[in-house]
Amino acid sequence: MPPELDLKSNLTEYSVSELSFSLKRTVEDAYGHVRLRGEISGFRGQHASGHAYFTLKDEKACIDAVCWRSTFGNLKFKPEEGLEVIATGKVTTYPGRSKYQIVIEQLEPAGLGALMALLEERKRKLAEEGLFDEALKKPLPFLPRVIGVVTSPTGAVIRDILHRLEDRFPSHVLLWPCRVQGDTCAQEVAAAIEAFNALDGSGFMPRPDLIIVARGGGSLEDLWGFNEEAVVRAAFASDIPLISAVGHETDWTLIDLVADYRAPTPTGAAERAVPVRADLLLQVSGFGVRMGGVLRSSLGGHRNRFLAASRGIPKPSAILALPRQHFDSISGRLGRGTLSHVQRARSLFTSQAMRLPKLSQLITAPRHRLDATARMLAPALSANAQKHRGRFDRAAQLRPHLLSGRARQARERLTRLERQATRAMQSEIALKRRRLEEQSKLLVSLGPQNVLARGFALVRDEAGQVVRQAAGVSPGARLDLQFADGHLGAIAEKAMPDKPTPKRTATPKTQSPEPQSSKPEASAEKPPAKQGKLL
Numbered sequence: 001m002p003p004e005l006d007l008k009s010n011l012t013e014y015s016v017s018e019l020s021f022s023l024k025r026t027v028e029d030a031y032g033h034v035r036l037r038g039e040i041s042g043f044r045g046q047h048a049s050g051h052a053y054f055t056l057k058d059e060k061a062c063i064d065a066v067c068w069r070s071t072f073g074n075l076k077f078k079p080e081e082g083l084e085v086i087a088t089g090k091v092t093t094y095p096g097r098s099k100y101q102i103v104i105e106q107l108e109p110a111g112l113g114a115l116m117a118l119l120e121e122r123k124r125k126l127a128e129e130g131l132f133d134e135a136l137k138k139p140l141p142f143l144p145r146v147i148g149v150v151t152s153p154t155g156a157v158i159r160d161i162l163h164r165l166e167d168r169f170p171s172h173v174l175l176w177p178c179r180v181q182g183d184t185c186a187q188e189v190a191a192a193i194e195a196f197n198a199l200d201g202s203g204f205m206p207r208p209d210l211i212i213v214a215r216g217g218g219s220l221e222d223l224w225g226f227n228e229e230a231v232v233r234a235a236f237a238s239d240i241p242l243i244s245a246v247g248h249e250t251d252w253t254l255i256d257l258v259a260d261y262r263a264p265t266p267t268g269a270a271e272r273a274v275p276v277r278a279d280l281l282l283q284v285s286g287f288g289v290r291m292g293g294v295l296r297s298s299l300g301g302h303r304n305r306f307l308a309a310s311r312g313i314p315k316p317s318a319i320l321a322l323p324r325q326h327f328d329s330i331s332g333r334l335g336r337g338t339l340s341h342v343q344r345a346r347s348l349f350t351s352q353a354m355r356l357p358k359l360s361q362l363i364t365a366p367r368h369r370l371d372a373t374a375r376m377l378a379p380a381l382s383a384n385a386q387k388h389r390g391r392f393d394r395a396a397q398l399r400p401h402l403l404s405g406r407a408r409q410a411r412e413r414l415t416r417l418e419r420q421a422t423r424a425m426q427s428e429i430a431l432k433r434r435r436l437e438e439q440s441k442l443l444v445s446l447g448p449q450n451v452l453a454r455g456f457a458l459v460r461d462e463a464g465q466v467v468r469q470a471a472g473v474s475p476g477a478r479l480d481l482q483f484a485d486g487h488l489g490a491i492a493e494k495a496m497p498d499k500p501t502p503k504r505t506a507t508p509k510t511q512s513p514e515p516q517s518s519k520p521e522a523s524a525e526k527p528p529a530k531q532g533k534l535l
Contacts, residue, residue, distance in 0.1 A: 141209050
């Protein structure tokens with residue numbers, strides 16, 4: 001056997017798995033726990049399984065790092081790309097890839113400079129997103145009814161806030177207890193802000209009008225929970241105005257930049273939240289005094305203007321004087337106007353009545369025609385009926401066996417028609433007579449005879465024309481005076497002024513329709529020395 005074969009036969013033979021796990025045990029025994037300083041590289045967030053994989057490097061070398069899901073949730077600082085950290089954990093190998101790696105159990109920034117660099121980078125990132133824009137900040141309520149406070153229930157901060165609110169303006173305070181330092185600080189503060197905004201006021205807990213996030217002073221590491229991105233985004237998304245009071249006046253955190261108002265201390269936050277009640281009472285009292293003075297001054301001015309305006313208004317008696325005088329004038333003329341209107345209507349009615357012919361002439365002729373027509377129709381109807389009856393009788397004698405039935409029917413029909421014609425004629429004559437009587441009554445009511453019967457007289461001249469005006473009659477003219485019961489002759493004198501005339505009864509000389517008589521003619525030949533009045 002060759003010598004090289006003998007040499008090989010003296011070496012221990014391993015499988016790949018045996019060698020890999022042997023190396024794994026060796027590395028873990030030699031490096032149980034180490035603190036490793038380096039810069040995070042290749043961090044892309046948590047894997048779907050919840051684990052985190054990245055690399056720690058310096059200027060010469062690099063090592064893979066693994067942070068299991070159970071550990072990642074408890075880290076004080078979350079890994080970020082480019083952050084220099086100090087990682088504590090075990091060095092081990094991964095046999096499936098023949099790589100060595102560190103399993104991280106704790107992670108912290110590598111000094112204060114790293115924290116400041118991380119803070120500045122986070123501040124720049126959030127500012128680019130517009131979370132610190134002043135135009136988006138909400139105004140604080142002047143006098144909130146309910147104030148929500150996010151802080152530790154055991155610290156001095158809550159006591160300072162309550163004491164200051166009690167001194168200035170007692171208000172209803174809701175405390176949401178949470179840790180203000182440590183690993184879970186950021187999550188609890190963000191959850192408290194979101195919980196206050198989720199209240200709708202319908203339950204036993206009212207919805208706050210203002211939120212105060214407060215904490216006492218401390219180092220950068222102590223205040224780091226208020227620099228977490230979760231807290232900043234929760235404060236930005238709050239619909240309720242928020243005051244940040246984290247640390248002392250010289251301390252600042254990212255929540256101060258996103259809050260609607262940054263108070264230097266928790267006591268300052270309470271002072272900004274509510275005004276001083278005594279100052280408000282004094283201010284309201286001053287407003288009341290000023291308002292009373294303004295009202296008195298305004299009422300005095302209105303009273304003076306009203307008095308000045310009332311002096312320019314006339315008295316009611318002066319306003320009503322002219323209408324009252326006008327009314328008296330019209331009422332005085334009303335009686336005379338009514339009498340004049342009645343006289344004009346009576347004269348017009350009389351003149352119209354004079355134009356109508358005599359009632360006897362209008363009624364007598366139609367009555368005579370109607371009577372003559374009635375007298376003529378009755379014999380004519382009887383003669384016509386006798387004529388047709390004789391004709392049917394002769395026809396019945398000629399053909400009694402053929403025409404007896406038809407003749408009897410015709411005779412009955414003729415008799416029926418004769419009765420109907422007689423009734424129709426009588427009804428027509430009665431209708432005509434009623435209409436004639438109605439017209440006669442109308443003529444009587446509208447005729448001049450009724451007017452004459454009331455004491456009026458109809459004056460005619462020698463030609464028989466009606467005299468309507470005294471100006472149309474010359475002195476010495478003969479006149480005919482028609483009364484209701486006859487005529488009188490008269491001779492006109494000169495016109496006389498209107499004056500009351502004594503009542504005298506004129507006895508008609510004659511009742512003949514002739515306008516002239518022998519006595520008036522004799523008086524015309526020799527007029528008497530003094531002639532009496534016409535009426």
